[in-house]
Amino acid sequence: MNRATHFVKLIGAHPHGIPPEFTNSRAICEFLRHRTWLGSEDYRDSSLAVSFSVLTKEWQISARSLHEDEERPELVWDGSANGHHVRLWTAKGNQRNIRHSVFGGIQVPFQTRTAIAASLTKAGLASFTFELIDRHQVDWGVLGTTTMPPKQASKLEGSLDALLESDEVQACAERRRVSRRIEAMKRLNERMDAARNAKSVFLNDVFIGLEPKSEAGAIALFHKLEGMNALPFEYCSRAWAGAEGIDELADFQLDNLSLKQTDVPVEFEFDLHNFFLHDHPLEQVKLIICWTSSWKREELASTEKPWLFTLQRDGHKIPVVTISSLPGISLSSGVVK
Known part of the structure; x- marks a missing residue:
């Protein structure tokens, strides 16, 4: 399979920004990159794409285009966490990307994403990409949307302890903490230099x-x-x-x-x-x-x-x-x- 076409009907903005307004192509690209399988590293070089048709406007967004001019992130973890195959990547800035890498429309529920983000941030990873790799049972919602059953989502939230306590994640968190301190010191020194030269x-x-x-x-x-x-x-x-x-x-x-x-x-x-x-x-x-x-x-x-x-x-x-x-x-x- 090298192509997928999804017919999407957007009826308004969700309280949590899902889906983005169909007139905002930038927001749609950000949503696909950070929340869906299309943004997964598995599809960085693929020709998979999503085609949109809204009223008289049609356009296509490919997985490859979502990764243009983007450096490959550092892979921190690729393994099992309490029965879940998980990959954890670093990310730039304050990005907190949580998605499923399996081809299709499944979305990690908002409450589960929030719990994952809070746990990883507390562990010292302020920016990250969290990917679920294996397939899971899904529940079908309105307009063909899919999500995780509540019990499965709860199990996923409880699987984080093993991941966060791993040597790989702990070492990455420490590197990120050191990196942030170095950047903070650099900014402080620049500020002090500017003050010395100020009027x-x-x-x-x-x-x-x-x-x-x-x-x-x-x-x-x-x-x-x-x-x-x-x-x-x-x-x-x-x-x-x-x-x-x-x-x-x-x-x-x-x-x-x-x-x-x-x-x-x-x-x-x-x-x-x-x-x-x-x-x-x-x-x-x-x-x-x-x-x-x-x-x-x-x-x-x-x-x-x-x-x-x-x-x-x-x-x-x-x-x-x-x-x-x-x-x-x-x-x-x-x-x-």
Whole structure:
């Protein structure tokens, strides 16, 4: 058998991202590579393919195309784990690929994948490809989908102990831990070298830090100025956002003729240009604070204050504060000891 054609009917996005939307070809390729037999190393050089036909759109994805420009991973384990033939490979980045290598549509259940991923991560393998090699009984679901029976899935979860305690997996986990420490030390040394060569920021004659190179650096410097009561306008940080969303809620008043704003959203950027790259909703921002601005357009109007601009777009007017232009801020080469 050198070819397979599957007729797929996608009815919407699953809560866990299965299947991906049919209009997103990249997501479909990622799904096939990480979750299905088509991404298995067994088919890296084969001509097997899946053909899709959705409405008037047709395309084909081959096993070989899923592995293009991808280095062969390191094989860590190839053997039996409590009666299951399992292969464990290394993977790049934070990939956690769990799939069945047997030709067909079988999928490892979501709960089982979650348990496998948690066990391997706990053992020190933060990125991996876990493949089941032998055939298993399957249950048929809606639209011809297949999955493992619950009892078999539970048995598979319980088979991990022998695998994780093997010398091969333990040695690989240790190599990965050492590799991560080496990479972390490399990044730290690069950061220290960059700091030694960075310019110093002064408030009048007082050293307040090194020139920011990121949004985090701009945020730290601004709040240091806030703590020193050195801002040329009234500002009080109130609450920080989580991992997503607008950065901060704050009270501020830019001058005596402006209305005091209370608990309003403030967005920080290293460069104002990044604000547009991040596609922030204008209606959800009342103030933008950045280290500098390379964004020079008619929508950005100057004011009588060299550190204050007004962004005018789509009926919105948002004040923009540039930290590098605040009164008393200057740069000097060399690190202050």
